[in-house]
Amino acid sequence: MADGVVPARVGQPETILDTSGRSVDDVPAELRENGRIWLTYTFHNPATGVEQLKRTYLQLHDGLVFGSGYYILDSQVQAVTFSSVLQYEDKGKDAAIAAFDATPDEPLATYLFVVDPQTGTTLAQSVNPNLIGQVADWGAITEVLATQDIIDAISRGTGTWVAYNHINPVTSNEETKRTWLVMHDGLIFGSGYYSSNIPESDVIFAVSSTIRTYESNRADDAWIDVITFDEPITTDALYPFVINATSWTRLADGVVPARVGQPETILDTSSRSVTDVLDELEARGSVWVTYTFHNPAAGVEQIKRSYLQLHDGLVFGSGYYTLDYQVQSALQGHILEYERDGRTSALASVDIIPDEPFTTYLFVVDPQTGTTLAQNVNPNLIGQVADWGAITEVLATQDIIDAISRGTGTWVAYNHINPVTSNEETKRTWLVMHDGLIFGSGYYVSDILAPADLPP
Incomplete structure (x- = not known):
């Protein structure tokens, strides 16, 4: 309402x-x-x-449901900064800075850093600088937001969010990072999360929800039918699966019921053995694995990253397809640039054609006129046919607008010339609406890595 x-x-x-x-x-x-x-x-x-x-x-x-909520990753990094400020107050500056500057054995994406804004010096950060390319967060932050603007925003006792690109110390990839900054005792404390932390958080929740479903429907193994549909479905959503840890067979599947009762195959392309994964599950209770698997939305094998949790002798799992999320993250980065730099400057930046073509190029469309306002690929390489023309051949413009005007995006698949291979291929593109314009980015079927190329 x-x-x-x-x-x-x-x-x-x-x-x-x-x-x-x-x-x-x-x-x-x-x-x-x-x-x-x-x-x-x-x-x-x-x-x-x-x-x-x-x-x-x-x-x-009064017969109405009123609601409001918070995003859990946002709250977690705000808690990191707040607890660090309390520790600073308790231990004093020197002892706290020394504690913050300790590097853990395993890198964390949500590490803390402390900056002197007057000098731009990073006084402490709880991550090995070699893992973030020697570029401290503060240097990346002040490329997108002026130091004085940050100080003005947070000196009133509140904090502020800032988004920028930075190397994730866990994945070693450059990703969009969202960081919370607060000021205390003249210093700036910050902690944030990277784009790859978002699907991982969602996947862990999906597994936890599946375990709750199992516990609530254990009588006569009713949980199997609750999780497993009668017919195969096509979905972009996260879906659960359950494996018998002893026989290594699939017991329930949220997409393809015919997989139930079959030998489990997720580790066939993962570089991890069944014994290795089960040993880690026994030792830690959970494990992440990367492998290739059928994407029901794309209809092909793709790299998938899944979270497995051992519970009651069963392995509960769910995962996300990495190419999907990489495209969504990159597109959101461009929207942040649009917000920061303004329409004219952002579109001019998008319209710069790189020396070497790449497949995940961005395009921006005015849906009212169908005009492509910007795209960072040479039109000669895609047969002079803009993506929007190919998209509207398979999906009506109004249907697209209806799907994305509610604040979310939508996926669409169509055939298009790949600017790198020069071949017509199936392309899967993510579309979102911002400021009345449609932003899109996607990948071609040839971008999907073969099992031999799978990361460890």
Whole structure:
């Protein structure tokens, strides 16, 4: 009935329970009994442009449900900075800075850093600088936001968010990073998360939800039918699967029911053996694995990163396809540049054609006229046919607008000339709307890595 961010959601069916593990019958019943309820689910974060884990409080009043929530990754990094400020207060400057500057054995993406804004000196950071290319966060931050603007924003006692590109010390890839900055005792404390932390957080939640489903439906093994559909489905959403840890066969599958009862294949292309993974599950309770697997939305094998958790002799899992998220993350980075630099400057930047063509190029379209305003690929390399023309041959413009005007994006598949191979290939593209324009970026079928190219 009302929405504080996206007016197009008004009048639409509510979707917050679609990924919550709670039913539409269950939640209203608890609201009627208790008057209020907390829920956890995945939902579009307008600040990052993608689905993220969100925790929301709902309260029943006068026959209406009022709600608001927070994104869990945001809250986690804010907690890191706040606890560090408390530690600074407790230990004093010298002892706290020395503690913050200790480098852990295993790098963390949400590491802390402390900066003297007057000199630009990083006084402490809890990550090996070799893992972030010797470029401290502060140097990357001040490339997108002036130091004085940051000080003005946070010197009033509140913090501020900033997004920028930086090397993730865990993946060694340059990713978009979202960081929370606060000022204390004349110093700036910061902690953030990288784009790859978002799907991993969502996947862990999906596995936890599946375990709750298992525990709630154990009688007569009803959980298997709850997780497994009667017919195969095509979906972009995270889906669960369950493996028997002893026989290494699939017991439940959220997409393809015919996989149930079959020998498990996820490790066939992973560089990890079944024994190795089971040993780690026994020792730690959970493990991440990377392998190639069928993407039901794309219809082909793709690199997938999955989280496995051992529970009650069963292995519960869910994962995400890495190319999908890389494209979504890169596109959101361009939208952040648009917000920071303004329309004219951002579109001019997009329209610069690189010396070497690449497949995941960006394009920006005015949906009212169908005009491609910018694209960073030579049009001669894609047969003079802009992506938008190919897209609207398979999906009507109004259907696209209806799908993305509610604040989320949509995937679309079509045939197009690959600027690198010069061949017509199937392309999968992510579209979002921002400031009345449609931003798009995608990948071609030849971008999907073969098993031999799979990272360890």
